[in-house]
Amino acid sequence: MNTISEIVTNESPTDVILWLARSDGISHPRLDNLYNRHAWVNIGDCLQLMNLIKKMIDEGLIQQGGYGYIKGPNWREPDFLTQKKYVL
Template structure:
């Protein structure tokens, strides 16, 4: 299993696609503060002038089109589709593996 280069993912992929990837990683989804923290930690401010404002707009669009469901956390919606960079296995931008994390890795992903 290869490590995921999250900085490259944020830099090279569309924000909406990254959100779709993030909400698919765990069955209980991902909270908005965790998504915001993820983008801050992985240098979204280098790509987007005001990444947190863009994040508000992107999550709203994804909710409106049914790709994600909001609430306590964002989860896969009825219209969720795997992002192209995952299906095309775009290793140039990020090495992605959708295997369920176990052990220490599972604990680490709880904080994303």
């Protein structure tokens, strides 16, 4: 299993999205595809992903910008990054 698969499988969807939004961001189709390839682990389905993204935007954790979702004004570093849990 590669590192990205481990992160998607073992971490909360909120932390995964925070991690992916931290630099250049991630588009919705790429994010949807990432969870689809991993059988919607920890999220359920596309509708739950959309609801989570809306909630994260409302909380200011992420925002839409450029070509997708980027850091919002209340963005925080995911715990697995601060703990250096994975070699990235």
